[in-house]
Amino acid sequence: MLVFLFGSATDPDPEATAARGVTLAPPGSTALTAPAGVVGWSSQGYAAMEFATAHPDAVARLVILATPIPEDEAALGFSIAEVRAKTLLLYGAKDPLTGQRHGSWWQKRLPAARLEMHPAAGHDLLTPMWSRTLSHLAPRRKVQH
Secondary structure, eight states: OEEEEESOSSOSOHHHHHHTTOEEEOTTSSOOOSSEEEEEEGGGHHHHHHHHHHOTTTEEEEEEESOOOOSOGGGSSSOGGGOOSEEEEEEETTOSSSOHHHHHHHHHHSTTEEEEEETTOOSOOTTTTHHHHHHHHSTTSOOOO
């Protein structure tokens, strides 16, 4: 499965990624094939959602990690209601930038979103939550040992 990663130039955990049978690609680096997954961390969550709305037939699953509420929803470049991918929202309860309020805001606006709050986590969720991210993006793929 192909996964587009917004917000990091490196694979958070190459072993876990390979074990799940996922190939990471930076946005715009390769032709989009269905089904694909998209990940957006922090402010790059906006770009990930925009990418998902631009490719609704190919992007089946989306993970948004610690993305803040936008200052101006109209300036996003896409309609939040158009995000149709099954979305997992991951937020840290100890995040000084985002947290429960931001996660709940997105959950109320994204049609197919589930919010998971992690009590001991802060803003840097990409690496610690990478296995959870992969399990959402490729749920039927067995982890290869």
